[in-house]
Amino acid sequence: xxxxxxxxxxxxxxxxxxxxxxxxxxxxxxxxxxxxxxxxxxxxxxxxxxxxxxxxxxxxxxxxxxxxxxxxxxxxxxxxxxxxxxxxxxxxxxxxxxxxxxxxxxxxxxxxxxxxxxxxxxxxxxxxxxxxxxxxxxxxxxxxxxxxxxxxxxxxxxxxxxxxxxxxxxxxxxxxxxxxxxxxxxxxxxxxxxxxxxxxxxxxxxxxxxxxxxxxxxxxxxxxxxxxxxxxxxxxxxxxxxxxxxxxxxxxxxxxxxxxxxxxxxxxxxxxxxxxxxxxxxxxxxxxxxxxxxxxxxxxxxxxxxxxxxxxxxxxxxxxxxxxxxxxxxxxxxxxxxxxxxxxxxxxxxxxxxxxxxxxxxxxxxxxxxxxxxxxxxxxxxxxxxxxxxxxxxxxxxxxxxxxxxxxxxxxxxxxxxxxxxxxxxxxxxxxx
Ligand SMILES: Cc1cc2nc3c(=O)[nH]c(=O)nc-3n(C[C@H](O)[C@H](O)[C@H](O)COP(=O)(O)OP(=O)(O)OC[C@H]3O[C@@H](n4cnc5c(N)ncnc54)[C@H](O)[C@@H]3O)c2cc1C
Numbered sequence: 001x002x003x004x005x006x007x008x009x010x011x012x013x014x015x016x017x018x019x020x021x022x023x024x025x026x027x028x029x030x031x032x033x034x035x036x037x038x039x040x041x042x043x044x045x046x047x048x049x050x051x052x053x054x055x056x057x058x059x060x061x062x063x064x065x066x067x068x069x070x071x072x073x074x075x076x077x078x079x080x081x082x083x084x085x086x087x088x089x090x091x092x093x094x095x096x097x098x099x100x101x102x103x104x105x106x107x108x109x110x111x112x113x114x115x116x117x118x119x120x121x122x123x124x125x126x127x128x129x130x131x132x133x134x135x136x137x138x139x140x141x142x143x144x145x146x147x148x149x150x151x152x153x154x155x156x157x158x159x160x161x162x163x164x165x166x167x168x169x170x171x172x173x174x175x176x177x178x179x180x181x182x183x184x185x186x187x188x189x190x191x192x193x194x195x196x197x198x199x200x201x202x203x204x205x206x207x208x209x210x211x212x213x214x215x216x217x218x219x220x221x222x223x224x225x226x227x228x229x230x231x232x233x234x235x236x237x238x239x240x241x242x243x244x245x246x247x248x249x250x251x252x253x254x255x256x257x258x259x260x261x262x263x264x265x266x267x268x269x270x271x272x273x274x275x276x277x278x279x280x281x282x283x284x285x286x287x288x289x290x291x292x293x294x295x296x297x298x299x300x301x302x303x304x305x306x307x308x309x310x311x312x313x314x315x316x317x318x319x320x321x322x323x324x325x326x327x328x329x330x331x332x333x334x335x336x337x338x339x340x341x342x343x344x345x346x347x348x349x350x351x352x353x354x355x356x357x358x359x360x361x362x363x364x365x366x367x368x369x370x371x372x373x374x375x376x377x378x379x380x381x382x383x384x385x386x387x388x389x390x391x392x393x394x395x396x397x398x399x400x401x402x403x404x405x406x407x408x409x410x411x412x413x414x415x416x417x418x419x420x421x422x423x424x425x426x427x428x429x430x431x432x433x
Contacts, residue, residue: 004030006331007143007154008121009129009167011038011113013317014301014324015160019116019123020056021328022158027335029121029328030152031113032145034128039109043187043277046227046234047100047210048108049318054097056325057115061098065107067229068208069093070100072201075312076263078215078224082385083263094207102208102227102234112321132157132170132297139341140171140296155340156331158298160324163280165303173290173299179242181284183222183309183372186251187236190271194231200267201228212312214371215381216261218254220244221372225314226267235259235268238281238314240372251278281316283309283372286365292352293345300327306352308360310367319357326351366431375420383414 006022008015011033019031035041047070053060071094074087093099117123133142133151142153159167163182168174192200201209213224222239237254244251259268282288282305289305292298300306301320308315330348334340352358370376390406401409411421 002142002153002155004028004122004152004154005335006030006156006158006328007032007152008158008160008328009143010034010160010162010301010303011116011123011125012042012109012160012162012301012320013112014303014320014327015158016109016112016116017056017321017324018158018160018300018328018331019113019121020119021325022332023116023119023121025329025332027332029116030154031116031121031123032127032129032143032152033113033123033125036126037106037110038113038123038125039106042105042109043185043279044105044316045185045187045225045236045314046102046229048103049100049315050321051097052318052322052325056321061096063111064101065103065111066206067102067104068203068206069095069098070102070210071203071207072209073100074209074211076211076213076216077381077384078213078261078263079382079385081262082389083261084385084388085263091207100210102210102229104229129161129167132167138295140294143167155335156296156298156345158300158324158327158331159303160299160301160320160327161303163282163302163305163307165299167297168290168299168303171294171297173292173294175290178288179245180240181282181288181305182241183238183281183283184241184244184251184278185236185238185281186255186278187234187276188255188273189229189232189234189275189277190268191232191274192271196270197228197231197233203228206230212314213258214311214376216258216264217377218249218257219378220247220249220254221374221377223311223371224258226264232274233268233271235264235271238283238309240283241280252276281309282307283368285309285368286358286361287369289361292349293342295342296340298327298331298345298348300324306357306361308364310364311371313364322355322357323352326355326357363433364431366427370424370427370431375416375424379414379416383410383416386410386413
């Protein structure tokens with residue numbers, strides 16, 4: 001007799017959804033979290049796309065601890081002094097079934113974990129899983145923890161321990177980590193009154209804004225973001241790890257410079273830093289994904305590098321929730337079939353392949369590297385803003401030069417060869433599907 005049917009490690013979005021799905025199917029589930037409560041150790045930029053919860057928690061939007069419903073999504077391209085902003089607004093996104101929402105992770109993760117508890121899972125906090133237990137045939141059969149006599153056995157372990165998963169590495173599922181595949185996300189939470197946020201961002205009530213930024217990262221490859229909560233805003237940068245360390249720049253200096261940019265300064269003015277946080281992101285998508293299944297073991301969420309970081313999209317929570325849910329269902333089905341071998345648990349990866357989780361990653365497989373490439377990062381912001389600046393500038397008495405001439409001149413000024421522009425455009429078109 002094992003201590004549990006299924007042990008889920010980590011009560012982030014992946015772990016809690018795994019635990020909900022498994023507990024709902026009648027399994028004895030233990031959900032282990034190292035923090036004092038779920039979400040206490042977790043951070044992100046700030047927007048969740050929770051429609052995947054329709055299946056698991058119908059009417060989730062009535063109880064989920066949401067800050068604002070995102071009704072405006074913008075993509076900004078910043079040069080040193082200029083800014084091009086593509087801005088889309090839909091007030092329909094502020095009503096059910098909604099699109100995205102801003103939420104604080106300690107609130108959201110805790111709420112999600114409580115859904116697992118309500119479904120029957122046992123939640124154990126302040127407990128770190130230190131390793132995998134194996135039976136005499138080498139199959140995973142439980143975990144060791146940092147508690148005295150803290151070993152726990154189970155038929156299946158689901159590792160949802162986040163980026164750089166210690167358990168996936170211990171199981172030998174990850175090849176050697178490559179710094180090029182990771183970014184460091186760093187965020188300041190700035191306090192501002194709700195009224196000021198509403199006025200500056202052009203929203204009302206619980207409407208929110210999501211701004212993704214290309215450029216503005218002090219020459220380090222990466223990107224930036226601004227998200228609105230009720231009475232705080234999140235301002236942050238995502239920085240390619242290998243470049244950050246090579247260029248010896250400090251993330252806090254990069255955020256400070258971003259906040260001084262003429263297009264950003266008026267949005268953040270007067271905001272007091274109430275929180276500073278940082279976390280790694282598995283950025284390379286499909287190219288860095290590990291094997292996700294072994295005998296008695298499944299891996300979900302960031303632990304399986306399922307976060308989608310593709311320029312205008314930074315989505316990890318929805319991918320974590322979906323993969324966690326499928327992992328919980330597959331583990332349960334394998335136990336019902338009395339076969340928890342890797343072959344039987346493969347129904348998990350089959351499910352990932354058939355759904356947005358791996359289909360989005362496959363479609364966008366070239367985009368993470370393209371977006372973080374030197375040319376896109378260092379040459380395109382000046383090129384794009386240069387073109388727009390000249391199109392909107394009226395140089396009378398000089399007549400308008402014509403768009404083709406402007407594009408050609410700005411391309412040369414930015415140091416982009418025509419062949420490179422064509423290649424990047426084709427890669428982008430193909431990559432974005
Ligand atoms: C700066 C930044 C901005 C981001 N912005 C967004 C965004 O706006 N929208 C979005 O959807 N995604 C965003 N992401 C990505 C998103 O945060 C992740 O994809 C998501 O949190 C993954 O969920 P998870 O459950 O797999 O892992 P995590 O959220 O990392 O949860 C892992 C859990 O496991 C616990 N744990 C770890 N090791 C152990 C152990 N040994 N024992 C017990 N417990 C353990 C941790 O304490 C944690 O609770 C962002 C990430 C960063 C860093």
